[in-house]
Amino acid sequence: MTVDSAREEAPVPDISPVMQQLAAYCAAAPDAPLPDVVEEKVRHHVLDTIAAMVSGAHLFPGTQAISYVTSQGGTVEASVPGTGLVTTATNAALAGGMLAHADETDDSHAASLTHPGCAVVPAALAMAQRCGSSGAELLRAVALGYDVGCRMTLALHAYDFRDAGHSTHSFGPMFGSAVAAGALARLGDRGVRHLLSYTAQQASGVACWMRDPDHVEKAFDFGGMPARNGVAAATMVQHGFTGVEDVFSGQRNFFLAYDESGRIGRPPVPERLLEGLGETFEIMNTNIKRWSVGSPIQAPLDGLFALVHEEGLRADHVTRLDVRVAHHGAVTVNDRDMANICLQHLCALMLVDRNVTFVSAHDQERMADPAVLDVRGRVHLHGDDEMTAAMPSRQAFLDLELRDGRRRRVHVDAVRGTFDNPMTRAEVDAKCFDLMAPVLGDDRARELCDAVWAMDGTTEVSSLRRLWKD
Numbered sequence: 223m224t225v226d227s228a229r230e231e232a233p234v235p236d237i238s239p240v241m242q243q244l245a246a247y248c249a250a251a252p253d254a255p256l257p258d259v260v261e262e263k264v265r266h267h268v269l270d271t272i273a274a275m276v277s278g279a280h281l282f283p284g285t286q287a288i289s290y291v292t293s294q295g296g297t298v299e300a301s302v303p304g305t306g307l308v309t310t311a312t313n314a315a316l317a318g319g320m321l322a323h324a325d326e327t328d329d330s331h332a333a334s335l336t337h338p339g340c341a342v343v344p345a346a347l348a349m350a351q352r353c354g355s356s357g358a359e360l361l362r363a364v365a366l367g368y369d370v371g372c373r374m375t376l377a378l379h380a381y382d383f384r385d386a387g388h389s390t391h392s393f394g395p396m397f398g399s400a401v402a403a404g405a406l407a408r409l410g411d412r413g414v415r416h417l418l419s420y421t422a423q424q425a426s427g428v429a430c431w432m433r434d435p436d437h438v439e440k441a442f443d444f445g446g447m448p449a450r451n452g453v454a455a456a457t458m459v460q461h462g463f464t465g466v467e468d469v470f471s472g473q474r475n476f477f478l479a480y481d482e483s484g485r486i487g488r489p490p491v492p493e494r495l496l497e498g499l500g501e502t503f504e505i506m507n508t509n510i511k512r513w514s515v516g517s518p519i520q521a522p523l524d525g526l527f528a529l530v531h532e533e534g535l536r537a538d539h540v541t542r543l544d545v546r547v548a549h550h551g552a553v554t555v556n557d558r559d560m561a562n563i564c565l566q567h568l569c570a571l572m573l574v575d576r577n578v579t580f581v582s583a584h585d586q587e588r589m590a591d592p593a594v595l596d597v598r599g600r601v602h603l604h605g606d607d608e609m610t611a612a613m614p615s616r617q618a619f620l621d622l623e624l625r626d627g628r629r630r631r632v633h634v635d636a637v638r639g640t641f642d643n644p645m646t647r648a649e650v651d652a653k654c655f656d657l658m659a660p661v662l663g664d665d666r667a668r669e670l671c672d673a674v675w676a677m678d679g680t681t682e683v684s685s686l687r688r689l690w691k692d
Contacts, residue, residue, distance in 0.1 A: 278324030279304030318344030319445030341395030357680030371398020392427025399452025518551030
């Protein structure tokens with residue numbers, strides 16, 4: 223009897239219902255058609271993330287990721303959108319994840335406190351190329367990644383978990399990336415169980431990313447590390463690594479290790495991994511950013527854009543603008559040195575230019591523009607208790623004092639692109655084309671957008687490489 227056959231015949235220990243059902247669902251996902259409305263939403267997020275990767279390839283976190291991964295070499299398995307880099311699937315996932323969050327343009331899931339796309343999509347793209355997967359398989363794997371990744375931090379009580387110092391933005395997307403990659407590797411039920419154990423061993427992340435001045439570590443924490451670790455777990459199990467059958471139950475399990483109830487008051491709820499699985503698709507509850515800026519700035523820009531274009535508001539009309547957002551959001555975007563995450567600067571830019579584009583949001587020189595600085599001096603940011611408690615999150619109050627003595631108050635409660643005020647296909651297409659055309663040129667950017675919209679008919683995902691290569 224060989225070692226491998228002995229392992230196959232060895233009795234399997236007790237496995238919890240949560241693990242049994244979750245592993246079976248993940249293993250079946252590549253062959254389970256999605257509802258039409260869900261498949262369409264997945265296309266939105268795949269294109270949005272590819273566009274973030276292409277544009278991110280020319281930002282500092284992206285160039286750092288590309289140069290690092292290039293220095294590592296590796297077996298030719300996958301290419302990274304926006305680059306000429308071809309490397310191992312694991313390294314491609316690392317670079318792709320960092321490119322996808324090199325900017326503030328990738329998607330977000332408010333309830334779970336995660337940015338699923340910047341990890342799950344690069345991981346799935348890399349693994350799909352390694353495995354020769356079809357476009358339909360990729361779309362199903364991405365949907366699965368959002369479902370499991372978002373549910374993971376919900377099971378850990380996302381906001382409490384963050385307040386304990388953990389990075390929800392690393393934990394959830396790591397499990398999402400792993401199951402997406404594992405689905406494309408077609409690991410089967412037992413392989414998925416081992417995959418989840420290897421992912422749990424790599425699960426990490428500390429919320430100190432908020433102090434990163436250059437966005438490099440943040441890009442690693444949000445996108446690069448979760449994508450890399452998820453693909454690494456999948457490829458190791460695909461290679462034949464065996465592991466713990468149920469990391470979510472029994473002695474010294476994952477949820478016991480990260481039980482913060484002693485400090486915060488609520489133990490994890492593993493059963494949340496199964497709640498609504500197959501019926502509620504979390505990608506439908508995930509937000510796409512209309513503006514390529516920090517999330518807390520989305521609502522203020524929505525409100526100002528409406529005032530500028532619907533009421534003819536101009537910069538010289540405004541004597542004072544008070545912006546009220548959630549306390550943690552205010553901390554993130556208050557008077558930052560980076561143009562695309564400085565609320566005061568971007569609000570002033572909107573009033574001066576009557577719009578904020580990807581180019582203008584990243585133009586550091588505009589932060590010294592006298593016309594913008596003049597208006598910026600009238601913009602005042604406040605953390606607000608009501609906005610902190612508000613759901614959906616990312617709401618904002620704008621209070622304007624006008625030169626003619628009038629006052630205007632605007633409450634933006636549903637940011638454009640959020641799940642309760644979603645962008646249309648045309649709006650997503652326009653945003654993504656704007657991000658990619660400066661890098662790829664108009665013709666290839668247009669062809670790539672069209673190819674993603676038709677991805678369910680793509681025989682092999684690797685056929686897209688020629689379109690996204692810089």
